[in-house]
Amino acid sequence: MASSNFIDYVKINVRSGAGGAGSLHFRREKHVEKGGPDGGDGGRGGHVILKGNAQLWTLLHLKYTKHIKAFDGKGGEGGRRTGAIGKDIILEVPLGTIAKNAETGEQLFEITEDGQEIILLRGGRGGMGNDHFKSATNQTPQHAQPGEPGLEEWVILELKVLADVGLVGFPNAGKSTLLSVVSAARPEIADYPFTTLVPNLGVVSYRDYKSFVMADIPGIIEGASQGKGLGLRFLRHIERNSILLFMVPADSEDINAEYETLLQELRIYNPSLLEKNRILAISKVDVLTDDERIELKKQLPANIPSILISAITQEGIEQLKDSIWDLINSTLHVK
Incomplete structure (x- = not known):
């Protein structure tokens, strides 16, 4: 999907409909000169409703x-x-x-299910007709209620990508290439940083017709938690992923340091992100010699499961999918 078509933030002005006025009316028929009040109620104003649609991927249709x-x-x-x-x-x-x-910035609600409907702004109630106001002492009420006015507010809609696994790494860590190999997604790929400017989702086929959703999200840079680069826009999407797949390329100068920097950016932005289960994939291992592989394994962090992968030779891809599947399901059982 072209980057210009991915919109994850819109600010809109919404107004609900006003309620209709109640009727001030008296029954009048040929042989009934002075019938009682029979004014009907006004209809309520229309609501503004948000509805979840699993086929939509962007807020582009609301941008203008x-x-x-x-x-x-x-x-x-x-x-x-x-x-x-x-x-x-x-x-x-x-x-x-x-x-x-x-x-106020107050979160009102979140849409998470297909077909889910939540009223964003309620329409005004209709006014009561004069039929409601008759009494023993007032047989001809000359009063009916006006309808309630509608409501008006400025509302922000933000999209956080929903996926089972989110890819976390510096630009050019091989995230887009991995997604293109394990799913039918076709993200833009090139040998320079920031090729990925918007999130890409791919459905990864697994054994026995199972599947899970993987999100390739714009590469993080040091300082992203302070809004540098794609910054907060990137980190917002990470919040909704069930597990995190950290990716560091095999040719990194210091794998441990790069992993710790990624962790630190998440920690500064939202410490609860570190509570998510995570895996570390070392990408582009096809460029390594046997001796370099031995040295690389000595650098790997001890507190996270690590897998060596190559999207080019397919090395470690099935093992990675097995680990992701096991972790996704252990996360679901914990919940």
């Missing part, structure tokens, strides 16, 4: 729609006829979309 308004309810009529309900506006969004109040 800054103002969204639901329809007003219709007024009540004589004969106790209730006015029509204002039409709701349903905004379909990708799974992992979070709604926030634009002024």
Whole structure:
């Protein structure tokens, strides 16, 4: 997907519909000159609703729609006829979309399931007709309620990519290449940093027709937690992954130091990210000699499972998929 088509943040103005007014009406028929009140209620205003759609991947369709308004309810009529309900506006969004109040930054809710619907802004209630106000002492009430006005707010929608495993590494660590090898995804790949500018999702086929979702997310740089480079935009997506696959290339000057830098960026941004299960994959091992492999294994961190892989020769790929599958399922059982 082209980078220009991936939008993970929009700010929109939403307005719900106003409720219809209640009717001030009295029964009038040929042989009934002074019938009682029979004004009907107004219809409620339309809601603004967010609905999860698993087929959507981006908030692009909302980028140029800054103002969204639901329809007003219709007024009540004589004969106790209730006015029509204002039409709701349903905004379909990708799974992992979070709604926030634009002024306070307060998180309102999150859409995580396909077909899930949550009211973002409620429509105004319809007013009651004069039929409701008759009493023993007031047989001809001259009063009906107006409808409630609709609500209006600026709302921020943020997308956090939902995936089973998120790839964490510096630019050019081989994340996009790995995703292209293990799934049908076709991310842009080149031999220079920051080829990946937007997240890419791929469904990885596993044994016995099983599968899991892998996310190749823009490469982290030192200082990303302070907003450098792609910074916070990258780290926001990492929050929603079940497990983390750290990737460090075999030609790194210091594998341990690179891994610790990645950990530190996550720690500064959100310490709870370090509670996620993780695996370390050393990529591009096809360039190593046997002696270099021996030396490399001595550098590997002791507190994380490590696997040597090569997307070119397929070395370690099946072992990596086995480890990911086991870790995903152990994480689910813990939950």
